[in-house]
Amino acid sequence: MFRILVSLGLSLYAAEPVDLIVSGKHVVTMDGGYRVIDGGAVAVRGERIVAVGARAEIDKAYKARKRIDRPNALITPGLISTHTHAPMSLLRGVADDLRLQEWLEKYIFPAEAKNVTPDFVRAGTNLAVLEMLLSGTTTYTDMYYFEEVIADATAKAGMRGVLGQTIIQFPVPDAKTPAEGLSRTEAFLKQFAGHRLITAAPAPHAIYTNADDTLRASRALANKYGVPLLIHVSETKREFDESKAKRGLTPVAALAKLGVFDGRTVAAHGVWLEDADIGTLAAKKVGDAHCPSSNMKLASGIAPVAKLLKQGVSLGLGPDGPAGSNNDFNLFEEMDLAGKLQKIATMDPETLPARTVVEMATIGGARVLGMEKEIGSIEAGKRADLIAVSLDAPHAYPMFNVYSQLVNALKGSDVTDVVVNGKLLVEQRKALTLDAAKVRLAAERYAGAVRNSVVR
């Protein structure tokens, strides 16, 4: 009887214990109804959100072990990056103002051949993860070499990643042949199967850098382990023209014909697309990682984002790599650019309004990765991936619309606190799981070697 009363009392009158409560001026949920809660709060237990609502109600219902109260900040879902190359942080701006193919073939591939080792990759990943976390990215999608090292460093920092082991036809730092690449990939998929933060994935580089057999084998691997396949798709006109000349098909049509899209796929860039290609991406439920900075800086072209959205293709944002195609990992800048680029491309300022852009950086990105049931919005039951964005800086006020402010005025530097999978990784702009001084020291050491290896 006593036990029953106590139990009743606890549930009716006393606050339930939770691990964390985060409160802010507005909680921008990005849920199905685009709810924005003024004076809102989020309760977190373990890895998940248990409740979202007005702060007064959350505080009445829950008692937290730890609180993050930011009365002058937006609380938003953590930002989701759908395409990057994290360890290229160590090649930041090493070769600028060049065409993609020249940049890749004359500078990047040779610099990588000379410098990329597991330790290089770890140092670069730590720098990238530090930068991404401090600017509000909580999940990132990667394609590089020694991806198991990237996964280990990412998990150690507590960040979420969909991490693709590169498979490519020519010798690269971690594999002499595509067969070796495929076998490394399978080992990687096994190693991280069921990991709480890491989704290991095969990443055949592109249609023009892989044999058809290798592409098919990559797809088979992804499907065997139930993970997405990551690939660059129709990034440049050269890729598009060569595919048409060689196969009589666009890259999208060729990849579809090869069966590469028969399973969850994240297509990076998607710049050169015919209308039929857009139909194919929609029909095959291929997610598209839009990279406005990279597409502009390398003069690759302008992705038909408005058309893709209209046809129901899932769209996310990616900064691409920082070695010349960007040169950083800042998703606030990708939001800003995504909106502006479509407006000028379509000569219509009503294209891609701010809320649509925020969607691309959050729940849209989650859809691209097939993780929309787990991340991308602030809803009870989902993983607790969220950030606080300060409204203190002079560029942050006045504010008439939260989405406009996020896309057009707020910066990565306004992010003060970052929670991933229920764990606080950044507090008051300080990274808690990475030692910034050590990260810097390691990065600068490798930068010296890179400097010596690149002919300018």
Next chain:
Amino acid sequence: MFRILVSLGLSLYAAEPVDLIVSGKHVVTMDGGYRVIDGGAVAVRGERIVAVGARAEIDKAYKARKRIDRPNALITPGLISTHTHAPMSLLRGVADDLRLQEWLEKYIFPAEAKNVTPDFVRAGTNLAVLEMLLSGTTTYTDMYYFEEVIADATAKAGMRGVLGQTIIQFPVPDAKTPAEGLSRTEAFLKQFAGHRLITAAPAPHAIYTNADDTLRASRALANKYGVPLLIHVSETKREFDESKAKRGLTPVAALAKLGVFDGRTVAAHGVWLEDADIGTLAAKKVGDAHCPSSNMKLASGIAPVAKLLKQGVSLGLGPDGPAGSNNDFNLFEEMDLAGKLQKIATMDPETLPARTVVEMATIGGARVLGMEKEIGSIEAGKRADLIAVSLDAPHAYPMFNVYSQLVNALKGSDVTDVVVNGKLLVEQRKALTLDAAKVRLAAERYAGAVRNSVVR
């Protein structure tokens, strides 16, 4: 005899007294030889730079009353904004994702009619100046109402400004008629003649919002007082088409024919230009204020920047106003966008390399304003307008090229210290001449009134 020895001793062996020494990892001078001094320093006496060189030499030759040593920062010329509307900070993002004419006529002009008073303008200017200084802008070019209040607030904060009093055909908050606008302008030019920080200027809004007589009278005023004339030129296709239909001339050709370019002129935007127009701007030495964010966000068009540079037109950068065309005053973002926009527009990644972009934000902007002998580079004899940009953030390293880093990786938030006219205005990211809390309070008060006056 003793006096002679002492005097000799002082000049030969002892360090000369100066007011300020600023040192950094690299001094990016933007002088005629694009000198970058590793481990450099700048000595300042009064309002001017007295020496630039290696820190060891500067420290030997000069003894400073105050030092700013930033061993892990770039020291660069202060950034120069060639087109904005400072008090529109209070309308930040009030109406987004709209066409220029609709935005202007349905939202901005009515909101201004209801809200703009001298006090509104002062509150908005303080917010704008605070934001500009904290993100590294040391000189800005403005067009608004009650410009004498803007000038007073700007001078009180210690910032440099080329400030244009608006002249326009219809009733506006500070003038019922263009005649009243012209007479206000003349009073303003007299009031600030010879001011050490402020250049007062007439700013007829545009060709489509002024009668020809008013434009001619504005030119006459500018020439009488020896100051530049500021005007919007060929910003939208509508402006271009209407001018052709009405006058049979492009806006540039029409303005040239009216004599508006017969004297120093700062033309804002310059988007819709025929080849002959570019020739006219070059021949008339009209400076062009390129506004990439605004042109993209309002879908106005893409200015032919590469062509303008090739024809020898002076080019600067401007954020335009934050009320929907941007929505902030960050010149680091304008640098980033200027480069990327021209690359994608010309489909050539070699267009507008990073150094050219930095030039537009510094000495190029000074040329646009006709102030290149006074500001825009770090050289002995010039006004001491300079900033320190920290290389501490994870997005700031490694660094392979200073110009690439400034354009593509560094942010306004990396600016730590700002000197204008020899006076330290920002130290360690803290504004010294403006009280941030008071600025915010005043801004939020007016934001409430704006919110109530705009139908959304």
